[in-house]
Amino acid sequence: MYAERTDELDYTGAPAPVRQDLVEAQRFLLNHLRSPGTWWTGAERVAIAWESRRATSCGLCRERKASLSPAMGRHEGVPPLPATIVDAVHRIRTDPARLSKSWFDGVIAEGLDVGRYVELVGVTTLTAGLDAFARAFGIAPFAIPPPRPGEPSRHRPESAKPEGAWVPMIAPEGAVGPEADLYGGGFVPNIMRALSLVPDEVRALRLSSSAHYVPVEQIPDPTVRRALTRPQMEFVAARVSALNECFY
């Protein structure tokens, strides 16, 4: 089930060489996924990552996405996570366009702490990104490494407050003390603040975005590009977001 090693990524069959910063970022992200987090243990985070991956072959998720209104039922498999957590992971992974404030309120009302929810979002989505890269690239999904032992830090930043999103966030001026490194300088888009109730998920998202797209602080600069031209990059990004029906 789990990979035995975590310091090597398997690019067998890769149709092109992968730049080193991307390899290092993906290695970091896999180790991040398996490490004790802020509210979940390493084993729980690995279970969430597996559930994120497994959601893509879930019959209920397929049925639900194809229906006009959300279908009820049980997700396939026998996961080690509670059913409400599994359902949240599956919805975020397979049908994010239909998430709503009322759905979120229901998840929290069922007893899931909002900090645990934010961390779950981080793990679920980072797994989705790694899997999307592998599928696009034509290689097998990266092996999810075994969990690291240890306890969650349970660090809740005092400066996280309601700011118009469903979840509390840290404003740029509130990123002080242990969170001083969180945003870097310049414009801080809401997408980089979204997970700030769990600062380590912001750090992982920043690293992921820097390697897979461009560094956050360079996003507003239209001259920043990679081997694709910047218009090509934005074209692909916009198409992904259109297919995902994401307004943001």
Added chain:
Amino acid sequence: MSGKAVELGAVTGQVAGDGGIEHGARLIAFTDAVLGSDDGRLAREREALRAVITPEAFVDTCALIGAFNVVDRVADATGIPLDAMLYEGSQDVRDELGLARFRSAANTPGAS
């Protein structure tokens, strides 16, 4: 961004062709295949794209698709509004793409 006219309809699939972007049609077809479920189609579109762009650009395309599959889900799962600065400057683009029809537009006051 480049000073070139970009056909936004190509992003939503309303307009066929490159949309004013070099290899735009191939990039769109590949992206669609990655997010779809037909593995045969994905293999064909991957080869078709690789035939017209460099290996480095192909890696970047795959990485971008990965990045925005993260970002879109984070945005939708946390209910963040579109940043005011971006909102104010994107009305025309949002209208042309019809983005207000997406459920997550409700997270940005006045957008839906």
